[in-house]
Amino acid sequence: MRRMTYAEAIRDAMRIKMKEDPDVFILGEDVGKFGGCFGVTGTLYDEFGEDRVRDTPISESAIVGCAVGAAATGLRPIAELMFIDFVTVGMDQLINQAAKMRYMFGGKITVPMVVRLPVGAGFQAAAQHSQSLEAWLTHVPGLKVVYPSTPQDAFGLMLSSIEDDNPVAFIEHKMLYGVSGDVDDEVKKIPLGAADIKREGKDVTVIATGKMVHEALAAAEELAKEGLEVEVVDPRTLYPLDKKTIFDSIRKTNKAVVVTEEIKRGGYAGEISAMISEEIFDSLDAPVVRLGALNAPIPFSTKLEQYMIPNSGDIIKGIKKLV
Amino acid sequence: MISIGIIANPASGKDIRRIVSHATVIDNYEKVNIVERIILGAQGCGVDEVYIMADTFQIGNRVIDNLIASKELKANIKLIDIKLNGNVSDTINTAKIMEDMKIGCIVALGGDGTNRAIAKSIDKTPLISISTGTNNVYPDMMEGTAAGMAAAVVAANKFDICHTYLRDKRIEVFRNGIFTDIALIDAVICKDLYVGSKAIWNVEDIIKVIVSRAHPASIGFSSLIGCMMTIKESDDYGASVDLNCLGKTVIVPIAAGIMKKVNTCNLTRLNLNEEYYYKAAGRGIIAVDGEREVPFKEGDEFIFKITRNGPYHVDVKKTLEIAQENGFFIISGEEVY
Amino acid sequence: MNLENSRIIDMYKTMLRIRKFEEKAMNLFAEGKIPGFVHLYIGEEAVATGVTANLNTNDYITSTHRGHGHIIAKGGDLKYMMAELFGKATGYCKGKGGSMHIADATRGILGANGIVGAGQNIAVGAGLSAKYKGTGQVCACFFGDGSTNQGTFHESLNLASIWKLPVVFICENNMYGISMSQSRHQAIQDISDRAVAYNIPGVTVDGNDVFAVYEAANEAVKRARAMQGPTLIECKTYRHRGHFEGDPAIYKPEEEQKEWLAKDPIKRLESFIVENKIQTVDEINEINEEIKREILDAVEFAENSPEPAIDSVVEDIYTDIVEEVNLV
Ligand SMILES: Cc1ncc(C[n+]2csc(CCOP(=O)(O)OP(=O)(O)O)c2C)c(N)n1
Ligand SMILES: [Mg+2]
Numbered sequence: 005m006r007r008m009t010y011a012e013a014i015r016d017a018m019r020i021k022m023k024e025d026p027d028v029f030i031l032g033e034d035v036g037k038f039g040g041c042f043g044v045t046g047t048l049y050d051e052f053g054e055d056r057v058r059d060t061p062i063s064e065s066a067i068v069g070c071a072v073g074a075a076a077t078g079l080r081p082i083a084e085l086m087f088i089d090f091v092t093v094g095m096d097q098l099i100n101q102a103a104k105m106r107y108m109f110g111g112k113i114t115v116p117m118v119v120r121l122p123v124g125a126g127f128q129a130a131a132q133h134s135q136s137l138e139a140w141l142t143h144v145p146g147l148k149v150v151y152p153s154t155p156q157d158a159f160g161l162m163l164s165s166i167e168d169d170n171p172v173a174f175i176e177h178k179m180l181y182g183v184s185g186d187v188d189d190e191v192k193k194i195p196l197g198a199a200d201i202k203r204e205g206k207d208v209t210v211i212a213t214g215k216m217v218h219e220a221l222a223a224a225e226e227l228a229k230e231g232l233e234v235e236v237v238d239p240r241t242l243y244p245l246d247k248k249t250i251f252d253s254i255r256k257t258n259k260a261v262v263v264t265e266e267i268k269r270g271g272y273a274g275e276i277s278a279m280i281s282e283e284i285f286d287s288l289d290a291p292v293v294r295l296g297a298l299n300a301p302i303p304f305s306t307k308l309e310q311y312m313i314p315n316s317g318d319i320i321k322g323i324k325k326l327v
Numbered sequence: 328m329i330s331i332g333i334i335a336n337p338a339s340g341k342d343i344r345r346i347v348s349h350a351t352v353i354d355n356y357e358k359v360n361i362v363e364r365i366i367l368g369a370q371g372c373g374v375d376e377v378y379i380m381a382d383t384f385q386i387g388n389r390v391i392d393n394l395i396a397s398k399e400l401k402a403n404i405k406l407i408d409i410k411l412n413g414n415v416s417d418t419i420n421t422a423k424i425m426e427d428m429k430i431g432c433i434v435a436l437g438g439d440g441t442n443r444a445i446a447k448s449i450d451k452t453p454l455i456s457i458s459t460g461t462n463n464v465y466p467d468m469m470e471g472t473a474a475g476m477a478a479a480v481v482a483a484n485k486f487d488i489c490h491t492y493l494r495d496k497r498i499e500v501f502r503n504g505i506f507t508d509i510a511l512i513d514a515v516i517c518k519d520l521y522v523g524s525k526a527i528w529n530v531e532d533i534i535k536v537i538v539s540r541a542h543p544a545s546i547g548f549s550s551l552i553g554c555m556m557t558i559k560e561s562d563d564y565g566a567s568v569d570l571n572c573l574g575k576t577v578i579v580p581i582a583a584g585i586m587k588k589v590n591t592c593n594l595t596r597l598n599l600n601e602e603y604y605y606k607a608a609g610r611g612i613i614a615v616d617g618e619r620e621v622p623f624k625e626g627d628e629f630i631f632k633i634t635r636n637g638p639y640h641v642d643v644k645k646t647l648e649i650a651q652e653n654g655f656f657i658i659s660g661e662e663v664y
Numbered sequence: 665m666n667l668e669n670s671r672i673i674d675m676y677k678t679m680l681r682i683r684k685f686e687e688k689a690m691n692l693f694a695e696g697k698i699p700g701f702v703h704l705y706i707g708e709e710a711v712a713t714g715v716t717a718n719l720n721t722n723d724y725i726t727s728t729h730r731g732h733g734h735i736i737a738k739g740g741d742l743k744y745m746m747a748e749l750f751g752k753a754t755g756y757c758k759g760k761g762g763s764m765h766i767a768d769a770t771r772g773i774l775g776a777n778g779i780v781g782a783g784q785n786i787a788v789g790a791g792l793s794a795k796y797k798g799t800g801q802v803c804a805c806f807f808g809d810g811s812t813n814q815g816t817f818h819e820s821l822n823l824a825s826i827w828k829l830p831v832v833f834i835c836e837n838n839m840y841g842i843s844m845s846q847s848r849h850q851a852i853q854d855i856s857d858r859a860v861a862y863n864i865p866g867v868t869v870d871g872n873d874v875f876a877v878y879e880a881a882n883e884a885v886k887r888a889r890a891m892q893g894p895t896l897i898e899c900k901t902y903r904h905r906g907h908f909e910g911d912p913a914i915y916k917p918e919e920e921q922k923e924w925l926a927k928d929p930i931k932r933l934e935s936f937i938v939e940n941k942i943q944t945v946d947e948i949n950e951i952n953e954e955i956k957r958e959i960l961d962a963v964e965f966a967e968n969s970p971e972p973a974i975d976s977v978v979e980d981i982y983t984d985i986v987e988e989v990n991l992v
Binding site (some may be wrong): 033034036037038041059061062063064065066089090092093127128129130131132133293295297298299300301303304305306307308311312314318321322325 | 699700701748751752757759760761762764765777778779780781810811813814815841842843844848849850915971972974976977978981987988989991992
């Protein structure tokens with residue numbers, strides 16, 4: 005076992021793949037000597053040089069588009085955007101190009117690329133630097149969407165994402181970068197499309213993503229004191245989605261809470277709860293409870309920001325609606 | 328060894344005249360291209376050493392890279408290695424080094440300001456001046472290849488071309504007895520308080536204009552006098568005139584694309600080496616060759632003196648004609664009739 | 665073109681107000697009293713000041729993540745600004761924007777902006793509206809060197825050029841986009857060169873000389889008001905601090921930093937004022953004291969202001985809909 009942070013785990017996975025495969029390279033703003041906006045690329049520049057850890061100008065459209073072109077012609081780019089909020093600037097390249105190429109061209113071109121997209125609120129960065137926009141991406145056929153919550157998952161999923169022959173949106177929560185956890189010594193990939201049960205329980209299933217996994221675990225811990233056994237399921241990849249693990253858990257508990265940090269309206273939690281209702285309605289004792297941020301942009305004020313994002317207290321309240 | 332020096336000012340062709348006077352932006356890639364053509368013209372005519380001013384845009388390095396890549400480089404090129412300040416001092420320092428190295432000819436790319444800076448540093452080195460702007464009097468619009476050829480002819484020193492010319496005039500400016508600055512074409516006393524964007528184009532605040540030469544076509548302040556009398560470079564005098572006073576009203580091309588009516592009086596001829604005295608009645612600035620440079624305060628005493636201490640300014644056309652008449656370009660063989 | 669002494673003093677006060685406001689913000693951030701991102705404009709004050717000295721209250725500006733200077737220069741109220749930095753209900757944006765998103769519609773301040781390059785197109789729209797309505801307003805658009813590599817820069821210059829819109833594009837070339845020095849992020853040195861491609865005038869001026877900026881902006885604003893089209897003004901300048909507070913800026917060579925500190929725009933204007941006897945050193949000191957008091961008042965106002973009410977989190981999203989405020 006190694007102890008490392010979420011950021012270090014992502015970096016280490018990239019390092020391993022870069023050592024293994026000379027076609028893997030990184031591009032993005034300030035990813036070089038500066039080490040990345042959140043320090044994720046760190047020392048990779050020193051280890052691999054400027055050809056493989058490429059600083060780009062502030063040109064998100066070109067960053068994503070260049071990754072698309074490079075991937076279509078035999079390289080395996082990892083593009084870093086500083087904040088997922090800036091994916092808007094590169095959106096055409098990601099949605100109309102990366103995601104569509106293979107299909108439009110009848111399978112003749114593959115686009116093996118990873119776009120790293122830091123999401124999340126929590127440090128008063130306000131409306132344009134705090135969003136969780138993963139549902140925009142899960143909506144688009146052709147993209148895989150990965151969202152780890154622990155160092156171990158970040159490590160294993162990054163290995164798979166780089167190896168994957170499809171465009172992968174790799175969502176990282178900024179507030180998790182500094183969170184430490186154990187990572188297996190053995191280099192073990194985690195397949196895309198495998199959920200993980202982060203805590204077992206028989207009374208209620210909480211399906212949570214990213215930072216909300218930690219909030220759900222805290223809620224479960226709290227409720228355990230009252231004798232309530234909460235099972236926390238982390239899908240880890242939003243697409244492909246491991247429905248089986250989620251459904252199996254609900255078949256056991258008959259109750260489901262889905263919690264994501266996204267704005268509730270149109271968030272991916274809606275997709276998951278709709279699937280549950282559609283496909284295993286009979287296993288439910290009560291309607292699925294869906295939790296998300298308020299339908300508002302992220303405010304600057306610490307007080308307002310904290311209020312509008314779900315936390316363990318809100319999850320407890322959500323669970324209590326079911327038991 | 329036949330050597331030439333090239334000074335290309337990376338900052339020329341970008342000042343406020345782009346807004347106030349329809350002037351054209353000359354981007355630095357164009358300067359790189361021109362320098363390449365100067366070198367190709369020069370090495371084709373026998374130059375084997377080329378020294379280029381280092382600059383913050385790296386015009387010199389880009390030229391070297393390009394000519395190596397295109398496999399056209401024959402001459403030996405070096406950058407003059409100095410600590411760059413990213414301002415006019417780079418030009419002044421480099422010109423001084425070139426003068427000390429006894430380089431055969433300097434080719435300058437820039438405007439009046441660039442040439443004035445070079446003129447401060449050189450004494451014996453002949454100067455070819457290519458204009459990279461629209462608002463210049465001293466340098467000429469010309470093709471770099473021809474400039475390079477002429478530089479080669481001058482540097483070869485076979486016909487002693489340039490030393491048969493007169494040296495150019497210049498206006499020397501002394502403040503309170505101390506030699507302060509020079510102008511090649513014109514010195515303007517104005518009531519402006521600050522150097523600001525340097526260029527000067529508002530006539531309302533001008534007190535007096537002193538010129539070393541004048542012609543209606545020499546856009547700028549020398550045309551102010553030029554619209555009333557012509558003073559050639561060969562004439563051993565200049566002139567001064569007062570502005571915004573009762574006398575003749577003249578229509579003048581005060582900047583490229585700007586025609587202005589100006590009230591003038593006291594048009595006076597200034598003979599070579601004659602001292603013209605001016606005592607400041609208030610704050611203001613002396614602009615030399617169109618750029619505000621020397622701020623002054625009430626009571627400052629100035630002397631302006633027109634001398635022949637300016638550069639040996641090469642006439643490119645005439646030089647190439649002399650070279651041609653002397654068979655410079657004939658490499659071998661005889662005319663067959 | 666001479667400025668009256670009183671206007672020179674006004675410009676000095678504006679620059680000083682920006683500097684002192686930001687020095688205060690810097691300290692408050694270090695003390696943990698201001699959260700979020702704080703990007704300081706220290707060292708670049710002459711740009712905002714020289715440009716806005718040519719604008720009327722109803723003229724527009726668009727700003728950037730480094731916006732305090734633009735907003736103060738355009739007349740923004742220090743109290744509401746400081747309260748916004750604190751995230752208080754009395755702040756310009758009711759605590760929802762913070763340092764990076766201050767706006768004041770009553771003064772034509774169309775907002776500081778967290779998206780690099782976004783203001784450029786908004787400025788084009790403001791210019792269009794001024795032209796369309798024939799109001800005679802202009803829009804001054806501030807942006808950094810780094811942003812000129814965004815598509816928005818090129819798109820906005822082109823659009824403003826073909827429609828001859830009253831927009832003045834002001835590039836604050838402080839030689840860096842975060843850690844990327846200009847020579848690494850673009851192959852040109854003078855961003856004004858890019859004007860050629862859009863057939864508009866482009867000039868480069870010393871951005872640490874408020875008079876140079878003033879003069880260039882004056883001509884550009886005149887052009888804009890006369891509906892002759894946009895102008896690109898590049899101001900060469902330098903940020904004294906890191907990209908944001910907390911950035912140790914190890915990528916800036918010490919020598920370079922030293923050279924630019926010596927070219928401090930405020931010190932330069934100060935010596936101009938004293939040398940030309942526009943004010944005495946004592947009078948300058950008095951101005952300094954006066955501005956320090958303004959800043960302290962602003963801080964006091966901010967500190968004594970209430971936090972925003974929870975209900976406000978769902979207000980101002982739409983003009984007509986107020987969202988549900990309960991999470992569960
Ligand atoms: C679209 C977008 N990409 C990236 C960023 C992150 N970012 C914020 S400021 C900045 C650098 C901007 O450089 P420049 O335009 O030169 O302005 P300066 O910070 O130097 O004032 C970057 C990359 C952003 N805010 N928006
Ligand atoms: Mg910058």
